[in-house]
Amino acid sequence: MTPLLxxxxxxxxxxxxxxxxxxxxxxxxxxxTALLGRNGAGKTTTVRAIMGLVPRTGSVVLDGAExxxxxxxxxxxxxxxxxxxDRGVFAGLTVAENLRLAERDSAPAYPLVHRxxxxxxxxxxxxxxxxxxxQQQMVAIGRxxxxxxxxxxADEPTKGLAPRIVTEVADVLARVAETxxxxxxxxxxxxxxxxxxxxxxLADGRTAHRGAAAALLADEEAARRLLGVGRHPAxxxxx
Amino acid sequence: xxxxxxxxxxxLGLGALYFLVASGLSLIFGLMDVLNFAHGALLSVGAYAAWxxxxxxxxxxxxxxxFGTLVGTGAxxxxxxxxxxxxxxxxxxxxxxxxxxxxxxxxxxxxxxxxDARPFPQPAALAGTVRLLGAVVPVNRFVLIGAxxxxxxxxxxxxxxxxYGLIVRAGVEDRAMVTALGIDVRRAFTLVFAIGGAAAALGGALAGxxxxxxxxxxxxxLLIFAFVVVVMGGTGSVTGAAVASVAVGLVxxxxxxxxxxxxxxxxxxxxxxxxxxxxxxxxxGRLA
Numbered sequence: 001m002t003p004l005l006x007x008x009x010x011x012x013x014x015x016x017x018x019x020x021x022x023x024x025x026x027x028x029x030x031x032x033t034a035l036l037g038r039n040g041a042g043k044t045t046t047v048r049a050i051m052g053l054v055p056r057t058g059s060v061v062l063d064g065a066e067x068x069x070x071x072x073x074x075x076x077x078x079x080x081x082x083x084x085x086d087r088g089v090f091a092g093l094t095v096a097e098n099l100r101l102a103e104r105d106s107a108p109a110y111p112l113v114h115r116x117x118x119x120x121x122x123x124x125x126x127x128x129x130x131x132x133x134x135q136q137q138m139v140a141i142g143r144x145x146x147x148x149x150x151x152x153x154a155d156e157p158t159k160g161l162a163p164r165i166v167t168e169v170a171d172v173l174a175r176v177a178e179t180x181x182x183x184x185x186x187x188x189x190x191x192x193x194x195x196x197x198x199x200x201x202l203a204d205g206r207t208a209h210r211g212a213a214a215a216l217l218a219d220e221e222a223a224r225r226l227l228g229v230g231r232h233p234a235x236x237x238x239x
Numbered sequence: 240x241x242x243x244x245x246x247x248x249x250x251l252g253l254g255a256l257y258f259l260v261a262s263g264l265s266l267i268f269g270l271m272d273v274l275n276f277a278h279g280a281l282l283s284v285g286a287y288a289a290w291x292x293x294x295x296x297x298x299x300x301x302x303x304x305x306f307g308t309l310v311g312t313g314a315x316x317x318x319x320x321x322x323x324x325x326x327x328x329x330x331x332x333x334x335x336x337x338x339x340x341x342x343x344x345x346x347x348x349x350x351x352x353x354x355d356a357r358p359f360p361q362p363a364a365l366a367g368t369v370r371l372l373g374a375v376v377p378v379n380r381f382v383l384i385g386a387x388x389x390x391x392x393x394x395x396x397x398x399x400x401x402x403y404g405l406i407v408r409a410g411v412e413d414r415a416m417v418t419a420l421g422i423d424v425r426r427a428f429t430l431v432f433a434i435g436g437a438a439a440a441l442g443g444a445l446a447g448x449x450x451x452x453x454x455x456x457x458x459x460x461l462l463i464f465a466f467v468v469v470v471m472g473g474t475g476s477v478t479g480a481a482v483a484s485v486a487v488g489l490v491x492x493x494x495x496x497x498x499x500x501x502x503x504x505x506x507x508x509x510x511x512x513x514x515x516x517x518x519x520x521x522x523x524g525r526l527a
Contacts, residue, residue, distance in 0.1 A: 051419060053418075072418040082419050091412065101406070143420065
């Protein structure tokens, strides 16, 4: 199966510090591909490098076209929707303005966004800075769904959210992945187990493992070695 | 009472002038993190272009003002495209470059037209005075106040109602995230520079009315107070800049009259220090 996104020898140096030493990563053309690793392994830097938000070298190929040298706005226009780790909502803008800012297509998919997140419709005049963390996450994911993207990159979308909201976000990701492939950076392994088909694991800025997500998480020794977990897995996401 | 009214009108007129310079400066710094030390020079370019057009150019005052504004806008766009844009990744060099332009342009104006102040032609309709609450107030104060109010209204409409306004407001918060939504923020940079240059150049043309003359150092002198206004108002906030401009203009005028000439400038610095002690992020809560 030809990957939708193929990353080879991705390297990032910031202020003389080597953050990524050569990351290799394939994102499957369907479903969710999880990017895993311990804290500081380089997951967020990897997705930021893919998006062109940090200076990088190496190859990033999207659907056969090299995008590794493009500036961020052109990477996005090639069809990658990005929901960053800190959600990246504009606190001083309303929910409607946050969404409007992301419009690229002539007919943005508001019906889809409002079907998945009816709360955003109800709160469209509210300042995004006054939303809860979960609602801000809805804005961040909603923005990626407005346009006909070929890939959605979500960086720790459940970070800091209440368990009930984590379940809601997991539901949405699973539904989104039915139509658009997702590259998911995530620490919540229960969520990964539920939604991800494939995974890549980073360690010290390098790719340490690639393969099926279920197989990795079922292998207690490998999970402990690569992710630092084992006997006490994270709580299950409510189905 | 007459004196208070006159001082208030003069202070508001001066505040209007500060606002015309500071509004663009604030947006440029808020959106682009560019400390544009050449902004005062844009005011001087607008002032001299309007002065030339009204005199030698034979356009008359009413055409000279838009002409000066247009020339200042062009100079701002040129500055952004040629000098600022190649240096976005080198902020220190960027500052040095704007300082250089801020020094070179007035020197160029001085080289062409000399260092002496040149009388600015006052149209008959604006040369007189009006009586207000017993005070005799020059008409040109009201022209400046009216122009500043129009610019404030236009900027607020631009920021609230247009897509580029939305991009600017978002960019002031998080420029990188704007690009991560697929937006080429550089176009917004050029537009903001053009808007800032236009407002400053309009300020330059109208400063000729206020001071009765133009001189090469006028823009640089006003720039210092415009920076004070930007810090007080909160970077990127047009409304904050408007409020701070009024405060600075009034404090300066009243302090100069009721204490000693020159203490007005000191009072503004004290006002800035007190405000930053109480509200470190300026009037609108944005980090200065």
